Amino acid sequence: MSELQEFAERMAALFTAAGFPRMAARVLMTLMLSTDAALTTDQLRERLGISSGAVSGAVKYLERLGMVRRRAHRGSRRELYELPEQAWYTSTLRQPPFYGEIAALLPDGLAIAEHAGATGPHERLAEMQDFFVFLRRRMPELYDEWRAQRADGPPASSTG
Structure with a gap:
C-alpha cells in the first residue's frame, strides 16, 4: 500500500x-488523493480491495451528498467517478435539501409534543428547529x- 493510500x-x-x-x-479519501480526483469502479475496487457492489453503494451515498459525480470514461463504456470542484466544501456549506426537510418537519413534532404536554421533547425540538433555521440562513x-x-490568496494552512 502506498503512503498516500495509507x-x-x-x-x-x-x-x-x-x-x-x-x-x-474510503472511496472519498481515495478519490481525494488520486492524481486526477477521478477513478473507475475497477480502479477503486483494486485500490481498496472491495467489491463492485461496495463501490456502487459508496458512490451512491457520495452522489446524494454532492461529493462525487459520474461521467462517461472516454473511449470506454465504463463510468468515471470524480470529485466535483471543491466537492467537500460545496457539499458542506451549500444549503442541502436535508436542512429544509428537517425545518419543514419540525413544526409537526413541536405540535405533537405540545399537544402531548411533553415539555422536555418540545424544548429540545424547538432548539433543534432554531438551529436548522439558523443553518439554512447562514450556510449560503x-x-x-x-x-x-x-479568491483572496493562499489558504490559511499555508501560513503556518
Whole structure:
C-alpha cells in the first residue's frame, strides 16, 4: 500500500469514527488523493480491495451528498467517478435539501409534543428547529465567505 493510500485510510477512519459510512469514507479519501480526483469502479475496487457492489453503494451515498459525480470514461463504456470542484466544501456549506426537510418537519413534532404536554421533547425540538433555521440562513453566507477567502490568496494552512 502506498503512503498516500495509507494516509487515505487514516483519514477515512476519522470520518468513520465521526459517523460517516466506512466504504463511502474510503472511496472519498481515495478519490481525494488520486492524481486526477477521478477513478473507475475497477480502479477503486483494486485500490481498496472491495467489491463492485461496495463501490456502487459508496458512490451512491457520495452522489446524494454532492461529493462525487459520474461521467462517461472516454473511449470506454465504463463510468468515471470524480470529485466535483471543491466537492467537500460545496457539499458542506451549500444549503442541502436535508436542512429544509428537517425545518419543514419540525413544526409537526413541536405540535405533537405540545399537544402531548411533553415539555422536555418540545424544548429540545424547538432548539433543534432554531438551529436548522439558523443553518439554512447562514450556510449560503458561509459558502460565499469561503469562496471570497479562497479568491483572496493562499489558504490559511499555508501560513503556518
